Amino acid sequence: MDREEMMELIGIEFEEDLFKDVPAEVRCHLPLPPGMSERGTIAAVERILERNRHMGEEPSFLGAGCYDHYVPAAVDHIVSRSEFYTSYTPYQPEISQGMLQALFEYQSHICELTAMDAANCSLYDGATALGEAARMCARLNDGGVFLAPRAMSREKLSVLRNYLIGSGVDIGLYGWDEDGGLDIDDLGPRLREGLCGVYAEFPNMFGVIDARADLLRPLTDAPLVLGVNPLSLALCKPPGEMGADIVVGDGQCLGAHPNFGGPGLGIFACRQEHVRKMPGRVIGLTEDSRGQQAFCMTMQTREQHIRRGRATSNICTNVALLAVGAAVHMSLLGRDGLVSLARENAERARRLMDLLSELDNVVSPFFDNHHFNEFLAEMPVRPEKLNRVLAKRGFQGGLPMGPHVPELGDCMLLTSTEMHDDAAQDAFVEALREVL
Amino acid sequence: MVRRLIMDREQEGGHPDVGGLVPPGMERRSLHMPAVAEPELLRHYIALSQANFGTDSGPYPLGSCTMKHNPKYADRLAASPKVTRMHPYMEDARTQGCLELMSRMEASLCSISGMDAVSLHPAAGAHGEYASMLMVRAYHRSRNEERDEVIVPDSAHGTNPASARMAGFKLVEIPSGDDGRVDIGALESALSERSAAFMLTNPNTLGLFEKDVRELASMVHDRGALLYYDGANLNAVMGRTSPGAMGFDIVHFNLHKTFATPHGGGGPGSGPVGVRSFLEPFLPVPRVVEEDGWRTLDWSRPQSIGKVGSALGNFAVVLRAYAYILRQGGDGLKDASARAVLNANYLKRRIEDHYEVPFSDPRKHEFVASALALKKEKGVRALDVAKRMIDHGVHPPTIYFPSLVEEALMIEPTEDETKESLDRVADVMSAIAEEDPETVKAAPLEGAVGRVDESKAAKEAVLSFRRLRALRDV
Ligand SMILES: Cc1ncc(COP(=O)(O)O)c(C=O)c1O
Numbered sequence: 002m003d004r005e006e007m008m009e010l011i012g013i014e015f016e017e018d019l020f021k022d023v024p025a026e027v028r029c030h031l032p033l034p035p036g037m038s039e040r041g042t043i044a045a046v047e048r049i050l051e052r053n054r055h056m057g058e059e060p061s062f063l064g065a066g067c068y069d070h071y072v073p074a075a076v077d078h079i080v081s082r083s084e085f086y087t088s089y090t091p092y093q094p095e096i097s098q099g100m101l102q103a104l105f106e107y108q109s110h111i112c113e114l115t116a117m118d119a120a121n122c123s124l125y126d127g128a129t130a131l132g133e134a135a136r137m138c139a140r141l142n143d144g145g146v147f148l149a150p151r152a153m154s155r156e157k158l159s160v161l162r163n164y165l166i167g168s169g170v171d172i173g174l175y176g177w178d179e180d181g182g183l184d185i186d187d188l189g190p191r192l193r194e195g196l197c198g199v200y201a202e203f204p205n206m207f208g209v210i211d212a213r214a215d216l217l218r219p220l221t222d223a224p225l226v227l228g229v230n231p232l233s234l235a236l237c238k239p240p241g242e243m244g245a246d247i248v249v250g251d252g253q254c255l256g257a258h259p260n261f262g263g264p265g266l267g268i269f270a271c272r273q274e275h276v277r278k279m280p281g282r283v284i285g286l287t288e289d290s291r292g293q294q295a296f297c298m299t300m301q302t303r304e305q306h307i308r309r310g311r312a313t314s315n316i317c318t319n320v321a322l323l324a325v326g327a328a329v330h331m332s333l334l335g336r337d338g339l340v341s342l343a344r345e346n347a348e349r350a351r352r353l354m355d356l357l358s359e360l361d362n363v364v365s366p367f368f369d370n371h372h373f374n375e376f377l378a379e380m381p382v383r384p385e386k387l388n389r390v391l392a393k394r395g396f397q398g399g400l401p402m403g404p405h406v407p408e409l410g411d412c413m414l415l416t417s418t419e420m421h422d423d424a425a426q427d428a429f430v431e432a433l434r435e436v437l
Numbered sequence: 438m439v440r441r442l443i444m445d446r447e448q449e450g451g452h453p454d455v456g457g458l459v460p461p462g463m464e465r466r467s468l469h470m471p472a473v474a475e476p477e478l479l480r481h482y483i484a485l486s487q488a489n490f491g492t493d494s495g496p497y498p499l500g501s502c503t504m505k506h507n508p509k510y511a512d513r514l515a516a517s518p519k520v521t522r523m524h525p526y527m528e529d530a531r532t533q534g535c536l537e538l539m540s541r542m543e544a545s546l547c548s549i550s551g552m553d554a555v556s557l558h559p560a561a562g563a564h565g566e567y568a569s570m571l572m573v574r575a576y577h578r579s580r581n582e583e584r585d586e587v588i589v590p591d592s593a594h595g596t597n598p599a600s601a602r603m604a605g606f607k608l609v610e611i612p613s614g615d616d617g618r619v620d621i622g623a624l625e626s627a628l629s630e631r632s633a634a635f636m637l638t639n640p641n642t643l644g645l646f647e648k649d650v651r652e653l654a655s656m657v658h659d660r661g662a663l664l665y666y667d668g669a670n671l672n673a674v675m676g677r678t679s680p681g682a683m684g685f686d687i688v689h690f691n692l693h694k695t696f697a698t699p700h701g702g703g704g705p706g707s708g709p710v711g712v713r714s715f716l717e718p719f720l721p722v723p724r725v726v727e728e729d730g731w732r733t734l735d736w737s738r739p740q741s742i743g744k745v746g747s748a749l750g751n752f753a754v755v756l757r758a759y760a761y762i763l764r765q766g767g768d769g770l771k772d773a774s775a776r777a778v779l780n781a782n783y784l785k786r787r788i789e790d791h792y793e794v795p796f797s798d799p800r801k802h803e804f805v806a807s808a809l810a811l812k813k814e815k816g817v818r819a820l821d822v823a824k825r826m827i828d829h830g831v832h833p834p835t836i837y838f839p840s841l842v843e844e845a846l847m848i849e850p851t852e853d854e855t856k857e858s859l860d861r862v863a864d865v866m867s868a869i870a871e872e873d874p875e876t877v878k879a880a881p882l883e884g885a886v887g888r889v890d891e892s893k894a895a896k897e898a899v900l901s902f903r904r905l906r907a908l909r910d911v
Contacts, residue, residue: 019775019779028682033766034767035766036768050514056522056524069522088489088490089504093824126747236458237459259523260523260751262747262752263750264751276900287889301895305595306838316561317594318705322704
């Protein structure tokens with residue numbers, strides 16, 4: 002027996018001898034049941050999952066940062082290659098060129114979409130990417146206030162607060178205008194002094210493609226952070242052309258499944274002049290000893306494994322595999338594919354809002370503006386209650402705004418993607434007509 | 438072999454008309470993306486995958502990373518639409534499966550760690566550390582205590598000091614003692630009424646068990662500070678001891694280490710945190726709560742630190758880890774730890790004739806060898822040894838960490854390597870030590886890629902094709 006031979010070589014008689022340095026006072030047992038067969042394990046977990054009702058079983062109109070898109074089979078296939086998914090952070094570039102090149106391609110595609118010079122190869126999700134961006138602003142600039150929209154999900158706002166806790170920077174919130182875009186009268190005067198950074202979303206939490214985000218650059222010297230839905234950028238002016246210093250967002254919509262919200266894909270891009278202040282792993286182009294093109298992780302002196310307490314971020318494990326998936330997704334769709342997918346998502350939202358506007362007691366869209374993927378509709382009953390009624394008819398309604406933006410508590414954020422055909426939208430509107 | 442960048446197959450022609458869908462003046466005018474059909478795309482990315490090395494390719498003894506085998510049943514479960522097509526904002530009536538799985542997982546992690554409550558929200562180990570430091574801060578504030586220092590040993594992983602600093606704490610780093618363990622005297626003098634927490638991993642990053650952990654715990658507690666367990670090294674001790682039994686107050690787990698979920702080329706991982714009951718009110722919201730088998734999400738936790746990430750954690754990773762725990766069971770986990778420790782001690786013994794391994798026996802799941810003698814005798818550094826291992830189809834160990842061992846080679850074979858495979862790793866490392874130094878210093882020599890010039894990459898900072906194109910155009 003191998004085990005016995007091995008114990009003999011290291012000079013022990015019993016397995017317990019391996020743990021002779023673990024004192025009796027800390028010993029304990031592991032109160033878990035015995036193991037199961039593989040088949041039994043699958044059955045046991047499936048039995049639990051059976052209680053879920055997923056978006057393919059009943060249509061859902063949820064989004065708000067996590068979207069039900071079609072994931073091409075080729076994307077799933079590539080991220081299932083075990084040379085990729087059973088590897089780890091490419092510390093040794095000579096044995097990891099495949100991962101490194103795929104991540105460089107991801108960074109390149111993100112830079113194209115956003116019109117920025119540099120991107121890292123992922124952060125945990127869109128919310129932590131925003132948190133890291135705010136912290137980076139504090140490194141770039143002395144100001145004491147980071148301005149952000151009040152129209153944000155409670156999750157994102159809480160993450161932002163938590164990421165700024167140790168930096169001494171306060172968060173200032175600004176409002177929205179009657180068209181759902183940012184309130185420039187509220188924001189404008191506050192842009193002049195003492196700012197650590199300014200954050201705006203494009204599209205914003207209401208799904209509004211907010212043209213006013215393009216007005217900010219000339220109004221402030223503070224670092225400008227733009228939050229995007231990367232898919233919408235196939236249609237829209239990229240943040241790099243709007244003067245952004247940092248671009249963040251969640252890339253789950255680029256080839257990753259919703260997965261109950263996690264993992265997400267934190268996108269982070271910036272201008273070349275700021276690259277040495279960035280958080281996270283970045284892949285750079287270089288050469289090997291034979292003069293061939295090669296890639297490696299670079300500017301590691303910013304990172305925790307070298308810089309420890311003075312690192313730009315604590316992040317170590319990221320979501321590289323989702324970045325690979327996003328690279329494959331964008332490469333597969335190409336320009337025309339991305340544009341037509343984005344177009345379809347804008348059109349889906351538009352069709353749904355138009356249908357809803359025909360219902361007497363629904364205000365749809367609540368904000369008269371251009372939308373991407375989603376929009377607010379004001380309902381004659383509380384959205385929380387409406388969702389319970391819709392559930393009985395086999396629909397998962399939209400996101401009630403109350404917990405996020407209390408004064409819009411009568412509004413529901415309704416999301417539609419290419420996963421809804423006309424029939425699914427029509428049936429949903431019909432159900433609403435009947436219950437309202 | 439150089440593989441063309443996919444961007445080199447860019448599509449020509451003007452941008453499609455996007456008018457009407459976006460506000461006037463906000464239209465996109467151009468977008469550079471590749472134009473490849475699926476067959477060509479597949480060949481490109483399959484070729485890239487073949488230029489990569491995972492645990493399914495060969496031995497991967499990367500210290501501190503626990504590169505276990507990733508069981509395939511877990512991936513099959515994760516591919517179900519009952520997982521992939523679940524949305525975090527769904528009504529509870531639709532998500533009972535997710536919520537049940539989460540609370541079962543929380544309970545399993547409580548059993549394994551000896552903690553009273555667990556949150557699955559953090560997305561990785563460092564994220565768990567950060568959530569924990571926020572809880573440490575909130576806890577002391579709730580008691581109106583101003584404690585602004587966090588103590589870490591010099592052997593701690595870089596994320597520990599980085600997380601503490603991000604949460605606004607000052608760092609107090611203490612040197613290790615001569616035996617590679619916490620120097621009790623140094624800890625004593627570091628502790629004060631300003632101490633908020635002491636962060637420790639046990640076994641430590643040298644693979645040594647901190648035998649005096651109970652004494653350390655009482656010292657920390659006596660001064661009113663909290664004891665934090667970096668769970669990256671939990672794979673060494675399951676079923677023998679637990680953070681709870683050792684006296685820790687907070688722990689993070691790395692599900693992508695101890696619980697066999699894939700590392701994904703860098704992630705996603707999952708970094709749940711466990712706490713003793715007095716810290717439960719501070720855990721992130723929402724909490725999964727149960728009444729008569731029906732589960733809901735509870736947001737009304739006034740003392741909670743709030744959120745650390747968008748959603749409820751990396752559910753797709755949590756699910757895989759839960760399946761692994763079920764499959765292994767208590768005995769299987771205990772046996773996994775025993776085999777991981779046996780493998781590490783065996784491999785250590787097998788290479789000791791060629792590499793010094795400072796500090797005494799036994800090790801737990803990993804050990805740190807030194808290439809210092811090789812460097813002095815022949816000018817061969819840990820880096821060179823690592824690069825030469827690549828020529829033999831073995832993934833190199835972690836190098837130059839922890840810093841208290843010079844020319845460190847940090848080796849963690851995990852329980853999944855067979856004796857045959859360990860013998861191969863040992864033979865490779867021994868042969869390298871005897872080899873012509875010029876060969877080793879020039880490695881890798883056998884594969885498609887020569888040694889990569891990392892300083893050129895750092896100097897030029899070309900991080901995207903866009904940048905490359907701009908430079909080419911100049
Ligand atoms: C000892 C130790 N602590 C913490 C971490 C951080 O974990 P993660 O990479 O999941 O953020 C690691 C990861 O390598 C580690 O080895």
